[in-house]
Amino acid sequence: MTRSQRTAAFIASRLASVVLTIAGATLLLFLMVRLVPGDFTSVMLGPRATPELRAQITHDMGLDRSMVEQLWLFASRAATGNFGEDVVSHRPILDIVLDVIPNTLALAFSALALALVVGIPIGVIAALKPGSWLDSGLALLSISFITTPTLVVSVILFLIFAIGLHWLPVAGAGNPGDIMDRLRHLILPSVALALGWVGYISRLVRAALLDTLAELHVRTLRAYGVSEYRIVGLYALKLALVPVVSILGIGLGDLIGSSVVVEIIFARSGIGSLIFNSIAQRNYPVVQACVVFIVAFYIVANLVVDMINALLDPRIAVGRG
16 A cells, blocks of 8 residues: 555544544443433422423423433434533523633633643753753652642632732633733633643653654764754754644643633633533533533544644554554
8 A cells, every 4th residue: 555545544544433432422421411310300490390390391301202212312413413402591502512612722722832832841951951950840840730730720820810919810701802801811721721731741842852862863963063952953852742742632632621620710601611500500411512522522633633643654554554
């Protein structure tokens, strides 16, 4: 097979695995929601939970049908992007999810960009001074970032910069018509979300760069008098960033999943806060739609990264295809 044929076969196999993975995750999600104890309608309606209203909500949500019928209805609707109508707001569930997804995506992408901009230089500096006090200090700082929970970081940033110093907005996503206001509202949540990945990326870059600098051809470049700046900046760093590119899909998926905590603390409208509020209301059709979107985005993001790596390095397609 030619290189293009191998790459095409690899991409086709990954697309097939994506479809199967999303289908399996959707089925698992459906079963998990149905196994949650408690009466959906009583929690949703509260004091208004009369027998008539419970029967109406049960019928509207399709809970009076058999499990097989409910699964088929959910799967067939989800395949076409139709998740039904919300029994609380009487709006299409897809519209509710699409209203908040841009806020979550803006938060996740800004956090990932921040993690790359800060984490890569820290990793490079640490790799250039291995075993020094600077390397040890940056290692301690990076590990602290990794091990500190997002919840703790969010609360600390909230109390210091929003409540204490009043430098940044306390809560919300900002005025939709004011870009600068939305950016100011994005600073604290994105920093809180990015901090753990700053530490992870810095350690990954340090390890990859040290391995690259220890290779024989790098030592040969030094023997020919090539400056350390050119070796690191024009050659070694490019190779060291390959593992970073490989984890971008995982990073985006993790950041979107972790956005639940950040969006709740900073009262941001997003898919994380929507899931939290829907669980509190036992509004499981909305929860199902949100989780399907998160799973699909996570899988597609990793697919895109795999495709990019396969195009850049044909050995990946040969090894996995």
